[in-house]
Amino acid sequence: MIERQVSPEPGAFEQMASLxxxxxxxxxxxxxxxxxxxxxxxxxxQSHEDPARYANFSSQLINEMIEFSFRSAVPTGQIDFRLLKNEERVRVSIEFAPVSDHQPDWLANDTSAIANGHPAVGDLWGLADAIRVNLHTEEHKENHVTLMADFALLEAVR
Amino acid sequence: MSPSSPSFAVEFDEINQEIVLRGTMRVRSPEEMTDATDLIRRSFGHGGHLVYVNIKRLTHLNMTAFRCIADVLTEACLADPQRRIVIVASSVIAWSAPLFETLASAQPNLSVEIYDSAFYPGQTFVEDESFIPILRTQTKMTWRHEREILPRHGMKEGMAIADICCGIGDFATLIKRQFNPTRLIALDHSKKSLEYARRVAAEFGLNSIEYTYGDASQMLLADNQFDFVTCRHSLQIFDRPDILLRELYRICKPGGRVYITNEKNSHCLGEPHSESIRWTYDEVAKLFSHFDMDVEMGPKSRRLLTDAGFDTIKVESFMVTNLDGDPRDFADVIEAWENVYAGQMAVRRGDSPDFIRRFRQGFKDHVLAALHPKGYAGWPIWAASGRKPF
Known part of the structure; x- marks a missing residue:
């Protein structure tokens, strides 16, 4: 398993929802x-002071993660969307099997991927950096990967 | 859920040298952005050395679309290093300024500004904190009528309700108590008003009202969500009520109703001194018109709702008077109007001291009429609603 941008874990995550x-x-x-x-x-x-605004904020990155998986996933099997939370964060995770020629890009967790001809990867990491949301990836056996983004559980957007 | 209609628009306002992007830009491929980027490119060709790119109402943007916009902006920056490009973002959309700042860091002639005024003409007057007590008193006076009127327009218990342009949120708290909605969201563009609203709701133990900071003409609320949508005394202070009505229509469920109230200020009346009062309120209407606001809108409600696509329209009017409750409340409201209209708006328009003196006299006479033991003072309001067709 390879993890990028590892952040301190305040506590175990519990599952909220899955699709x-x-x-x-x-x-x-x-x-x-x-x-x-x-x-x-x-x-x-839903637990934020201004749910409509935070939903708009978080959907910007969530949508990009989903679009990335839309473009990268092999067209067989299943794709799993999960929401997990602990006392500080809500984690959005997407697990899927990417097509093999996309795999090296998982290691390029920065915008240099744009120059390497894979703008979608660079844009995803660039967006996460810009809006300061912690994004990370895990690679699993059987060629599966998980994209994860951690959002604040309560903090209001300014 | 976001708007389910992924539509966007790009326009160039030549007078203001402003390229306006709005709506939902989540495109599958760069080809879908071709018309938009062509228009942006042509706009830079027509623009001068300072061009604004207004993204205040761009609510959703995927990175495919962002990359297309970024490319054309970068191209414009490089083509004319003397040209200054200012991206105008809103604090309502929390991701937009940080994202576009990534471009500003690479191009010295491109900058990002967060600009939260000029959303509508009356904003500077209405979002002034000093207006809060008077809004509260106004709602107290109108509620006596509206709690009877609202059920006639279809409001009942157990609905999903949105109060758009909620101000200090007092109407929402009254709705909560009287009609116990299953969901109640209250939106406004004044952070100070919303802070006040949240504080009051917490003190009253009304924790389930969702107060949200937003732009009523491009809301972050999904299509077809609410059984009943209210928008009181607000269409009249927008220069484009049709745009606001389009948004109210969008968030309303098919079969649900949108309820609006508006005034006809020139019909404010009082006895004694009716002539002085009438002159002043005729001038109030002209003053608002000068600032692109229409406080004569009340009787136009039927047309506005019809043009916006609503059916089974209901319209009624009521008169708030000094005989409703404490006449001192009405007098306080009139004095607040005088302070804002004569003390701020007329001054900003550049009116002469003689005009302002006469203008103020009508308000003073209206106060006298309200407090006079034999006097009568009135403020007419039109309440209207329309059904969104199935």
Whole structure:
């Protein structure tokens, strides 16, 4: 397992919600990226002082993660969207099997990937950096990867 | 959920040298951005040495679209290093300024500014904190009528309700108590008003009202969410009420209703001194018109709702008077109007001292009418609602 941008773990994560889709179905409709990201963002924001604004904020990155998986996932098997939380954070995680020629990009967790001809990867990390959300990845056996973003559980956006 | 209609628009305002981007830009491929980027490119060709890129109402943007915009902005920066490009973002959309600042760090002639005024013409007057006590008194006076009127327009217990342009949130707390909605969201563009609203709601133990900071003409609320949407005394202070109504329509469920209230200020009345009072309120209407606001909107409600696509429209008017409750409340409201209209707006318009003196006299006469033991003072309001068709 390789983890990028490791952050201190304040406590174990508990599962809040999960959604599993057939990857072929998911990849058949680009609009599903928007639908799923807004659905997850609404749940991420529900404990915030201003849920509508935080949902909009978090959906910006969640949507990009989902679009990235939309473009990178092999069109077979399943894709898992999960929401987990501990006392400080809500974690959005997406697990899928990427097509093999995308794999080296998982190691390039910075915007240099744009110069290497993979703008989607660089844009994803660039966005996370810009809006200061901790994004990280894990690689698993059987060619699966997990994208994870950690959002504040309560803090209001300014 | 976000708006389910992924639509966006790009326009160039030649007078203000401003490229305006708005809506939801989540495109699958750069080709879908071609028309937009062509227009931006052409706009820079027509623009001068200072061009604004207004993204205040760009609510959703994926990185495919961002990359297209970034490329055309970078190209414009490099083509004319003397040209200054200012990206104007809003604090409502929390991700936009940090994202576009990544471009500013690479291009010295590009900058990002967060600009939260000029969302609507009356903003500087209405979002003034000193207005809070008077808004509270106004709601107290109108609620006596509206709690009877609202059920006639379809409000009932157990609904999902949105109060747009909620101000200090006092109407929302009254709705909560009277109609016990399953969901109640209250949106406004004044952070100070919302802070006040949250504090008052917490003191009253009304914890389930969702107060949200937002721009009523481009809300971060999804389509078809609410059974009943209210927007009181606010369309009249927007220069484009049609845009606001379009948003109210969008968030309302099919079969749900949008309820609006507006005034006709020139019909404010009082006895004694009716002539002085009438002259002043005629001038109030002209003063607001000077600032692109229409406080004569009340009777136009039916047309506005019809043009916005609503059906089964209901319109009624009511008169807040000095005989409703404590006449001192009404007098306080009139004195606050005098302070804002004569003390601030007329001064800003550049009116002469003689005009302002006569203008103030009408308000003083209205106060006298309100407090006079045999006097009568009135403030007419139009309440209207329309159903969003199935």
């Amino acid at each position: 599993t889709l057939d990857t072929a179905l998911f990849r058949s409709e680009f609009h599903l990226c928007d639908r799923v990201s807004e659905y997850l963002a609404d749940i991420v924001a």
